[in-house]
Amino acid sequence: MVDRQTKALLWKVAFYTAVIVVMLPTVFVFYWMITLSLKPQVDATAYPPHFFWFSVTFKGYLDVFAKNPFLLYTWNSLVVASGCTLLAMIVGLPCAYSIAQWRQRGLALAILVARIVPGISYLIPWYILFRNLRMVDTYQALILTHLVVGLPIVIWVMIGFFEDIPSELREAAMIDGCTDYGAFWRVAVPLVKPGVVATGILSFIFSWNNFLFSVILAGRNTRTLPIAVFNMIGYEEINWGPLAAAATMITLPVVILTLIIQRHIVTGLTFGAVKG
Amino acid sequence: MPNPVEQTDVRRYAPGPDMTGGLGLWISRFTHRNARYIFPAPAFLVVALIIVYPVIYTGWMSLQEWFASSLTVPKFIGVANYQKILTADPRFQHAFFLTLWFTVVAVSAETALGLGMALLFNREFWGRGLVRTLSILPMMATPTAIALVFVMMYHPTLGVMNYLVSLIGLPLLKWTYSSASALYALALVDVWEWTPLIMLISLAGLAALPKEPYESARIDGASAFQCFYLITLPLLRPTLVVAILFRAIDALKTFDIIFVMTQGGPANSSETINILLFNQAFSYFNMGYASSMAVALFAIVMGASLILMKVRRVGW
Numbered sequence: 001m002v003d004r005q006t007k008a009l010l011w012k013v014a015f016y017t018a019v020i021v022v023m024l025p026t027v028f029v030f031y032w033m034i035t036l037s038l039k040p041q042v043d044a045t046a047y048p049p050h051f052f053w054f055s056v057t058f059k060g061y062l063d064v065f066a067k068n069p070f071l072l073y074t075w076n077s078l079v080v081a082s083g084c085t086l087l088a089m090i091v092g093l094p095c096a097y098s099i100a101q102w103r104q105r106g107l108a109l110a111i112l113v114a115r116i117v118p119g120i121s122y123l124i125p126w127y128i129l130f131r132n133l134r135m136v137d138t139y140q141a142l143i144l145t146h147l148v149v150g151l152p153i154v155i156w157v158m159i160g161f162f163e164d165i166p167s168e169l170r171e172a173a174m175i176d177g178c179t180d181y182g183a184f185w186r187v188a189v190p191l192v193k194p195g196v197v198a199t200g201i202l203s204f205i206f207s208w209n210n211f212l213f214s215v216i217l218a219g220r221n222t223r224t225l226p227i228a229v230f231n232m233i234g235y236e237e238i239n240w241g242p243l244a245a246a247a248t249m250i251t252l253p254v255v256i257l258t259l260i261i262q263r264h265i266v267t268g269l270t271f272g273a274v275k276g
Numbered sequence: 277m278p279n280p281v282e283q284t285d286v287r288r289y290a291p292g293p294d295m296t297g298g299l300g301l302w303i304s305r306f307t308h309r310n311a312r313y314i315f316p317a318p319a320f321l322v323v324a325l326i327i328v329y330p331v332i333y334t335g336w337m338s339l340q341e342w343f344a345s346s347l348t349v350p351k352f353i354g355v356a357n358y359q360k361i362l363t364a365d366p367r368f369q370h371a372f373f374l375t376l377w378f379t380v381v382a383v384s385a386e387t388a389l390g391l392g393m394a395l396l397f398n399r400e401f402w403g404r405g406l407v408r409t410l411s412i413l414p415m416m417a418t419p420t421a422i423a424l425v426f427v428m429m430y431h432p433t434l435g436v437m438n439y440l441v442s443l444i445g446l447p448l449l450k451w452t453y454s455s456a457s458a459l460y461a462l463a464l465v466d467v468w469e470w471t472p473l474i475m476l477i478s479l480a481g482l483a484a485l486p487k488e489p490y491e492s493a494r495i496d497g498a499s500a501f502q503c504f505y506l507i508t509l510p511l512l513r514p515t516l517v518v519a520i521l522f523r524a525i526d527a528l529k530t531f532d533i534i535f536v537m538t539q540g541g542p543a544n545s546s547e548t549i550n551i552l553l554f555n556q557a558f559s560y561f562n563m564g565y566a567s568s569m570a571v572a573l574f575a576i577v578m579g580a581s582l583i584l585m586k587v588r589r590v591g592w
Contacts, residue, residue: 015396019407022393025468026410030417032436033425049436091318098315107316114327116577118529120550121570124337124557125330128344144326151322180311209418211532216558226420230536233424240428247421258416265412266476273518274477 033251036244037061044240060241064249067242073228074249076139080214080224081207083143088150088203089196096158097184101170108159115152115271119212122148127216137219145213150203156271157202157264161195162188198264201257208254225250338568345561357568367544367552368569374459375548375576379527382463382470387520389467390474391512395504397475398482411472419469423536426465427452430537452538455545462546465533470526474519481515482508517588521581528577549573 035054036044043054064070099108126145127136135141165188173183189196211226218224223231229246258265266274307314338357342350361368397407414422429437430451438448451461489507498506531550534540540547540555549569557566 015401018396019401019403022396023407023410026414026472029422029425029429029468030413032429033421036425036428045434047434048439087322091322095316095319098312101315102312104312104316107320111319111323114323116525116581117327117331118550118570118573118577120529120531120553120557121334121567121574122327122330124563124567124570125333126326127558128333128563129330131344147322148326151319155319179308180315181307184315205416209416209420211420211535215535226418226532229420229424233427233536238434243424243428247418247424250418250421254416254418255413258412259409262409262412265416266473266480269415269473270477270518270522273522274480274515 030251033244033247036240037248039241041239041241044244045238057241060243060245061249063239063242064246068228068232070228070246070249073223073225076218076222077208077224077226079139080142080146080222081204083139084146084150084207085200085203087143088147088154089200091147092151092154092199093158093189093196094184096155097162097188099155100159100162100165108156111152111155112271114148115156119148123213123216126213130217136217137222139222141217142214142222142224145217146207146210148213149206149210152271153203153206153268154199157199157268158192158195160267160272161192165191195264198261199268201261202264202268205254205257208250334567334570337564338571340564340567342564343561344563350564353564357565358572360565361568361572367547368549368572370544371547371549371552372572372576374546375528375550375573378459378463378466378530378546378548379524379580381460382466382527382530383520383523385463385467386471386474386523387516389471390519391478391516393471393475394478394482395508397479408476411475414469415473417469419532420536422469423465423533426461426468426533427537430461452546453542455541455543458538458542458546462530462534462537465537466527466530469533470523474516474523477515477519477522478512481512484515485511514588517584521584524580524584525577528573528580549576 035051037060038056038058039050039054040057040059043050046054095107098104122145126141130136130138130141169187169191170183173187174180178186208224209226210224211230214224214227215230218227225246229243229250232243232246337350339352339354340350341353341356342348397404429435430453432438432448432450432453435451437451441447441449449457449461452458485508489511490503493503493507529550530548531554534546534548534551535554538546540551550573553566553569553573556562556569
């Protein structure tokens with residue numbers, strides 16, 4: 001018969017072992033991505049794989065920049081994601097305020113439908129439209145289309161933030177002579193600043209990650225990072241260093257941004273249905 | 277119901293098209309009275325332009341025969357495209373089956389694993405915050421980059437996955453390089469990415485459960501399994517259905533990882549509707565036919581959502 005203390009200790013060991021085992025796959029994929037990007041070719045394609053002991057090189061990273069206009073692609077991704085986020089905010093904030101303020105359920109539902117419609121069903125009309133307007137391979141086309149992922153996120157998450165503002169504040173502002181616009185801009189928006197940051201980052205990440213729209217509508221001048229990396233696959237079949245380096249470099253900004261707003265991620269992904 | 281503040285508003289700005297103050301005043305009155313329509317107006321315009329218009333256009337295009345690569349104009353052919361996908365196109369039916377199967381496999385694995393993980397993590401322990409943080413990363417990481425890493429890990433001779441498989445004594449697999457296993461290998465990537473979502477949603481649901489049923493169950497001598505099956509699961513069901521709903525909608529639409537890793541191959545073994553439709557539209561420029569598939573895919577996603585929303589209300 002083991003005494004109670006040993007039993008508790010054993011239970012603790014078993015529990016933490018389970019936690020580590022469960023979390024191992026998550027960590028391993030990222031670990032593998034980063035280590036592959038730092039391995040020289042010999043280590044990267046060694047079999048059995050070298051898990052911990054390998055020589056470190058930055059050749060993969062240098063190769064990415066030497067063989068591709070990677071800075072241009074990064075710039076493109078930045079422009080499109082920032083443009084999309086800014087536009088989504090300008091258009092989405094008043095809309096979210098209005099839905100929260102005047103309980104415009106129908107409008108909210110219509111925007112939710114946009115989340116359900118498969119992205120690819122927008123793509124055919126956009127392609128035809130932008131081709132006719134000669135706007136394929138322009139930032140404008142990419143920014144507009146990325147709004148399809150950015151705008152619904154901004155609106156739905158911000159509704160929750162605006163609803164949390166006590167209505168007395170708006171009433172007080174209006175008694176003091178504020179118009180609806182003043183109440184929105186001077187009272188409501190400053191109060192939801194943390195929400196604006198969180199949704200802005202969410203919208204930025206979704207645009208940054210977008211593959212489907214950009215693969216058709218981006219051309220040589222506006223190619224974004226996911227497309228650039230996809231194009232690297234074919235030519236560098238077994239040259240894993242640069243591939244892993246590129247993957248690491250795309251993922252890094254997303255990871256940093258995600259860490260900043262981690263409390264809001266689940267709320268964002270479930271459109272406010274679940275408070276993280 | 278108008279609140280007192282709105283009433284003072286109305287008194288200040290007399291109702292009716294009163295033009296006495298000139299156009300400037302009239303505009304200012306108009307904007308005050310119609311604030312509730314003006315606030316969402318820009319969003320409304322954007323949604324009309326980039327969402328409603330394309331959806332209607334796709335619906336209209338699905339009734340036409342048109343190759344965007346040729347110089348001919350679209351020809352109206354009624355529901356012939358739909359007849360073709362429903363009865364005469366084995367490739368679409370194959371893709372339809374694969375799409376559903378991919379979703380069922382991925383989402384049920386995610387639900388089982390996610391719920392299990394949530395039950396494991398549903399207590400105070402050192403490192404809980406770290407676990408939460410790590411869980412969020414796979415969902416947010418760029419899918420293209422993740423797909424790329426899995427391409428390297430799945431390599432049949434040099435990949436680390438086969439090494440890990442051999443460590444536990446299983447036969448080597450061909451992962452995405454064989455038509456027998458490609459769909460499952462892709463589903464595994466989806467499971468890796470999205471199990472944390474179900475876990476985090478379940479965790480939020482578990483935290484909100486009442487304590488009393490468990491206390492009385494313990495007094496009645498219920499086992500841990502009985503507690504789970506008879507209390508936790510039924511109480512958690514609405515939360516789980518929401519989680520499954522979100523996952524099912526997105527799994528049916530999975531595009532990035534499949535396109536990057538297999539492009540539907542080998543031998544069409546991972547060609548879901550999304551991939552088939554993409555190729556019809558942008559490799560063959562068969563816009564009319566591809567549009568009808570887009571409508572069909574939308575119907576499938578909507579159907580799945582409605583079924584799941586109904587399940588939320590009905591008993592087990």
